[in-house]
Amino acid sequence: MTDIPGADEYGIDLTIDEAEVERLLDVGPADVEAASELSFARNVFLPLTTACRYTCTYCTYYDPPGQASLMSPEDIRESVRLGADAGCTEALFTFGDDPDDRYTQIHDQLDEWGHDSIHEYLREACEIALDEGLLPHANPGDQTYEEMAQVADVNASMGVMLETTAEVQAHGGPRAKNPGQRLNTIRNAGELGVPFTTGILVGIGEDWTDRAESLLAIRDLHERYGHVQEVIVQPVSNNERWTDGSPSIETQRRVVAMARAALPDEVSVQVPPNLAPARDLVDCGVDDLGGVSPVTDDYVNPDYEWPALRELEDIAEHAGVPLRERLPVYEHFLEDGRQWVSERVRAELDADSPAGERYRAVLEGESLAAD
Numbered sequence: 001m002t003d004i005p006g007a008d009e010y011g012i013d014l015t016i017d018e019a020e021v022e023r024l025l026d027v028g029p030a031d032v033e034a035a036s037e038l039s040f041a042r043n044v045f046l047p048l049t050t051a052c053r054y055t056c057t058y059c060t061y062y063d064p065p066g067q068a069s070l071m072s073p074e075d076i077r078e079s080v081r082l083g084a085d086a087g088c089t090e091a092l093f094t095f096g097d098d099p100d101d102r103y104t105q106i107h108d109q110l111d112e113w114g115h116d117s118i119h120e121y122l123r124e125a126c127e128i129a130l131d132e133g134l135l136p137h138a139n140p141g142d143q144t145y146e147e148m149a150q151v152a153d154v155n156a157s158m159g160v161m162l163e164t165t166a167e168v169q170a171h172g173g174p175r176a177k178n179p180g181q182r183l184n185t186i187r188n189a190g191e192l193g194v195p196f197t198t199g200i201l202v203g204i205g206e207d208w209t210d211r212a213e214s215l216l217a218i219r220d221l222h223e224r225y226g227h228v229q230e231v232i233v234q235p236v237s238n239n240e241r242w243t244d245g246s247p248s249i250e251t252q253r254r255v256v257a258m259a260r261a262a263l264p265d266e267v268s269v270q271v272p273p274n275l276a277p278a279r280d281l282v283d284c285g286v287d288d289l290g291g292v293s294p295v296t297d298d299y300v301n302p303d304y305e306w307p308a309l310r311e312l313e314d315i316a317e318h319a320g321v322p323l324r325e326r327l328p329v330y331e332h333f334l335e336d337g338r339q340w341v342s343e344r345v346r347a348e349l350d351a352d353s354p355a356g357e358r359y360r361a362v363l364e365g366e367s368l369a370a371d
């Protein structure tokens with residue numbers, strides 16, 4: 001057992017070995033191997049709703065009740081079409097947690113469009129993306145098993161950032177994220193066999209021991225289910241609500257090395273190239289640059305523009321490794337004999353359609369020239 005807040009409540013029983021924590025506290029950039037290639041995905045970002053039950057102090061994304069918006073099915077279709085035309089493969093749905101819970105106007109709007117819940121609407125949104133030629137990757141924050149089960153077969157992969165196992169001020173107040181509930185979401189994905197993205201948010205008040213413990217918690221869940229495809233090491237970034245700054249380059253180098261040392265080889269370590277100094281981190285074990293968009297902003301961090309493909313190539317060149325485009329679901333999940341990908345998604349990958357051709361070109365490594 002651990003003392004992670006909320007872990008008992010959700011029946012999360014992790015084995016975190018003190019000696020492993022100690023080992024990770026000693027790891028630095030010199031102790032890990034640099035990756036032999038860098039991957040990235042081309043995505044379009046769909047901020048389904050700005051309503052959120054939480055009020056994280058670093059977050060500029062959420063709007064208070066009364067002001068929050070909901071993308072319409074027409075908005076969604078227009079955005080995914082733009083993305084498909086620009087050669088993207090991923091529809092990234094990231095939005096506020098349980099928005100219909102606290103905001104009556106969101107609930108009423110969903111009701112008007114014939115939906116009982118945000119997850120029912122998310123299902124329709126994912127169907128639109130699949131129809132228009134993109135593979136959905138949804139991160140709706142915390143999800144119960146039933147909620148995730150409602151959308152699992154229309155997603156190529158899903159995600160939620162663990163952020164941290166510690167209780168921090170930044171999540172404070174009456175509407176605080178609960179680490180137990182986030183771990184429960186990651187476990188639900190494992191139970192449902194959904195390829196999963198998670199990560200830690202660095203610089204929100206956690207200490208080094210918390211970072212090691214968070215990474216070991218992710219490793220423990222991955223060891224049980226084999227479903228974690230990547231772990232994002234995300235530095236918190238300044239915005240109009242958060243002015244406490246980002247972690248230093250030295251801290252980021254050490255935490256990336258710690259992530260690489262904590263996780264098995266098949267789990268990628270991702271840094272977002274718009275928020276992190278990727279060039280200065282590639283020798284610390286980073287092997288993925290995440291989803292970058294040629295058509296939409298990073299709505300979570302709107303002040304930080306996506307680098308162009310050319311800049312990603314520069315980062316890879318600086319590291320002396322090839323740059324490779326990937327799909328939102330990592331390739332080993334497609335090859336594995338287990339059913340990681342639903343019939344619905346598999347049909348799109350195999351389809352005799354322009355989208356099917358685009359997906360296969362990415363898998364065959366023939367995509368970069370198309371930019």
Ligand SMILES: O=c1nc2n(C[C@H](O)[C@H](O)[C@H](O)CO)c3cc(O)ccc3cc-2c(=O)[nH]1
Pocket residue numbers: 041043045090092137138139158159160161197198230232270289290291292298299300301327328329
């Ligand atoms: O554009 C962004 N993409 C984010 N992504 C997208 C990510 O870069 C890609 O969607 C995945 O690598 C899959 O291709 C996230 C995905 C998750 O599952 C969890 C958290 C994030 C966080 C961000 C983010 O802040 N901004």
Ligand SMILES: C[C@H]1O[C@@H](n2cnc3c(N)ncnc32)[C@H](O)[C@@H]1O
Pocket residue numbers: 058059060094160161163201234235236237238239242275300301
């Ligand atoms: C989509 C993910 O974006 C992260 N997120 C929210 N606000 C910030 C910020 N200021 N800087 C960096 N990441 C942030 C959260 O961890 C969320 O899970």
Ligand code: SF4
Pocket residue numbers: 052053054055056059060061062095096097141
């Ligand atoms: S980070 Fe996510 S959970 Fe926190 S307030 Fe922003 S939208 Fe809500």
